[in-house]
Amino acid sequence: MESTDQIDRQKVIAEFDRRASVHGNMNAVLDAGTTEEISRLNILRDEMTRRSLMKLLKPCKEDDILDFGCGVGRLSHQAAKKARSVSGFDPSSEMIRIAGETYGAQNNLNFSASLPEKPASFSKIFTVWVLQHIGDQELETLLKDFARLIKPGGKVVILEQTRQWRRILSDIHIHRTREEYIALFRAAGFRCVKSGQVMRIPSYANWIYGKLGCTCKICLKLMCFIEKISMPYRTDRIQYHTSGMIFVHDSKSDQYD
Numbered sequence: 478m479e480s481t482d483q484i485d486r487q488k489v490i491a492e493f494d495r496r497a498s499v500h501g502n503m504n505a506v507l508d509a510g511t512t513e514e515i516s517r518l519n520i521l522r523d524e525m526t527r528r529s530l531m532k533l534l535k536p537c538k539e540d541d542i543l544d545f546g547c548g549v550g551r552l553s554h555q556a557a558k559k560a561r562s563v564s565g566f567d568p569s570s571e572m573i574r575i576a577g578e579t580y581g582a583q584n585n586l587n588f589s590a591s592l593p594e595k596p597a598s599f600s601k602i603f604t605v606w607v608l609q610h611i612g613d614q615e616l617e618t619l620l621k622d623f624a625r626l627i628k629p630g631g632k633v634v635i636l637e638q639t640r641q642w643r644r645i646l647s648d649i650h651i652h653r654t655r656e657e658y659i660a661l662f663r664a665a666g667f668r669c670v671k672s673g674q675v676m677r678i679p680s681y682a683n684w685i686y687g688k689l690g691c692t693c694k695i696c697l698k699l700m701c702f703i704e705k706i707s708m709p710y711r712t713d714r715i716q717y718h719t720s721g722m723i724f725v726h727d728s729k730s731d732q733y734d
């Protein structure tokens with residue numbers, strides 16, 4: 478496997494601190510930009526990622542959940558509507574500050590810039606568009622942390638940008654293949670029990686939504702449907718997907734065989 482030592486953790490954190498202080502809302506974690514068009518497209522990205530994540534995560538009242546790389550807390554907040562508790566972790570103190578200011582009043586939700594340490598603390602862990610900012614070596618160590626933090630029978634859900642061929646986009650951003658993620662998780666004792674593509678770039682839904690002047694719930698729902706059914710069209714043009722994957726730890730799983 479090609480080395481990803483190019484990913485510079487300090488640069489990543491500095492960049493997300495910067496995006497958080499410039500945008501102060503979900504634009505800091507989605508497409509970073511200030512134009513009206515980007516803000517509007519981010520409403521759709523937010524809707525698509527929330528829907529896709531909730532379908533895989535299925536949070537319920539017995540769940541204590543870790544949102545790893547929680548950013549401004551938009552998905553922690555969503556999961557906390559159904560879970561017993563959600564802990565949001567992010568190394569960017571600016572992200573954590575905004576998440577706390579926005580959602581801190583919610584009783585079953587807490588945010589921290591330190592990763593919890595107690596073993597078997599969480600029934601579910603999820604992470605969305607975060608692992609693409611972590612190099613291979615750090616990721617190997619991190620997945621061992623996930624194995625320690627997850628309860629027996631628990632699951633780890635990821636939404637990540639993936640390509641057919643690995644590509645380093647910058648010193649803070651890498652696209653891996655789905656097979657690479659599966660291999661990295663396998664090395665930490667995890668087995669992939671579900672894997673699929675949930676969003677694509679370029680996207681028919683994004684294109685249609687860009688032409689419409691509407692952000693109503695029905696329109697967003699329709700766009701999510703269009704994204705789903707248009708996934709197999711003109712695949713030769715696709716640059717990358719967001720893939721959704723579920724992993725269970727072999728030594729801790731008893732319910733996914």
Ligand SMILES: C[S@@+](CC[C@H](N)C(=O)[O-])C[C@H]1O[C@@H](n2cnc3c(N)ncnc32)[C@H](O)[C@@H]1O
Pocket residue numbers: 486489490493494505506507545546547548549550551552566567568569572604605606607610611
């Ligand atoms: C694209 S944002 C996604 C945020 C959030 N998951 C969401 O979807 O709204 C990436 C996040 O990953 C965080 N991050 C970057 N490097 C990280 C690392 N090594 N460990 C944990 N989180 C990291 C960033 O601070 C940022 O908040």
